[in-house]
Amino acid sequence: MTIDRVAELLGEERSLLEYSCRGISKEKLHLPGPDFIERSWVPSDRPVSVLRNLRWLHNTGRLNGTGYLSLLPVDQGIEHSAGASFAPNPEYFDPENIVELAIEGGCNGVASTLGVLGAVARKYAHRIPFIVKLNHNELLSYPNMYDQTLFAGVERAFEMGAVGVGATIYFGSAESRRQIEEVSAIFERAHQLGMFTVLWCYLRNSEFKKDQDYQVSADLTGQANHLGVTLQADIIKQKQPECNGGYPALKFGKTHDRIYGDLVPDHPIEWTRYQVVNCYMGRVGLINSGGSSAGVGDLAQAVRTAVINKRAGGTGLISGRKAFQRPMAEGAKLLNAIQDVFLCPEVTVAP
Structure with a gap:
């Protein structure tokens, strides 16, 4: 994808491509690059086997060797219901098609449930990095509860050949303290077994919705x-x-006035850069979610999200419904468009 095509898709927001940050400069960040594992993780306490698996993740798919990541996450069948998730494209009721989409779409890895990845592990676990999502929020209970429940264990993910595990914490919720304890134990065990860890850091509390939805502040x-x-x-x-x-x-x-103007001016790239800053200045990669599928405008929205993430100093995107709720060829094309933003040299990290 050319820079002109990116600008065309951004439309009235094409100024995102020229924005210079007035808060925290890129020089303070640990930015993605071919040597990101060596710069960021080799000095850490991560076991050698974790570094090896992170290296495989970074060296898979169309973004291999760039330091950027494009992941396909498909766990929506549990929380959003399988019907709501897969009715737009029923072929994805079959786990094999989920993994095939990740491969055809040039992703670095695929994140899904124990059931999905376990169903096809012997055929695919050696071909693309598997990330098993270990906890979920199921909404079949009535009335609905908003909590994360463990569906699988670390050892089971390891046995199927997964190289990473994922989990969600609903920070701000009444159950978050228990989830923190569970995820802490999960991640410690995963590292012991050589698997890397991915955390969905979502906010969930109805009191966070006032004049705006501050769950995404x-x-x-x-x-x-x-x-x-x-x-x-x-x-x-x-x-x-x-x-x-x-x-x-x-x-x-507790907060500080500098976060509202001085360090973080009101601009989407500045806001996302503050997310990167909180990931130890980028030592831990930030991937932003692609959001729900709206249909016609999905491509433009996905490109916008990718541009903001890259220019802020982020590590990539994890996009699911926009890809799997359409025919495989179209879904792969959308994933490629996201990746093209990170491959485009004219889309640079904002100063």
Whole structure:
């Protein structure tokens, strides 16, 4: 994809390609690159086998050797229901097609459930990095509960050939303390077995919705990221910020005035950069989620998200529904378009 095509898809927001950060400069960040494993992880306490598996992840797919990541996550069948997730394209009720999409789409890895990846492990676990998502929020219980429940164990993921495990914590929820304890134990065991860890650092509390949805504010998501890297997540998955000022609006917690103007000016790239900053200045890679599928505008929205992530200093995107809720060829094309942003040399990290 050329820079002109990226600008065309951005439309009225093409100025995103020229924005220079006024808060935290890129010189302070640990940016993605071919030597990211050596710069960021070799000095750490991660076991050698974790480094090896992170290296395989980074050296797979169309983004191999760049330091950037494109992951396909398909665990929506549990929370959103299989019908809601796969009715737009029923072939994805078959786990094999999920893994095939990740391969055809040039992804670095595929993240899914124990059932999905276990069903095809012997055929695919040696071909593309498997990331087993260990906990989920199922919404068949009535009335609905919003909690993360363990569906699988680390040893089972290891036995099937997975090289990474993932989990979600609903930071801000009443159940978050228990989830923190569970995920801490999971990640410690995963590292002992040589698997890397991915944490979905989502905020979940109805009280966080006021004049805006502060569950996607830069300051609160940034703090969720910081808690995630404290748990030794090797990759942080986070929704891209849509606002700032969660702490002041909710009138709780501790913050600082510099986060609302000086360090984090009001701009999407600045907000996302603050998420990167909270990932130990980028030592831990930030991948933003691609969001739900809206149909016609999916490509433009995906490219916008990728541009903001890359220019902020992020590590890539993890996009699911936009890809698997359409025919495989179209889904692979959309994933390729996201990857093209990270492969485009004219889309640079904002100064």
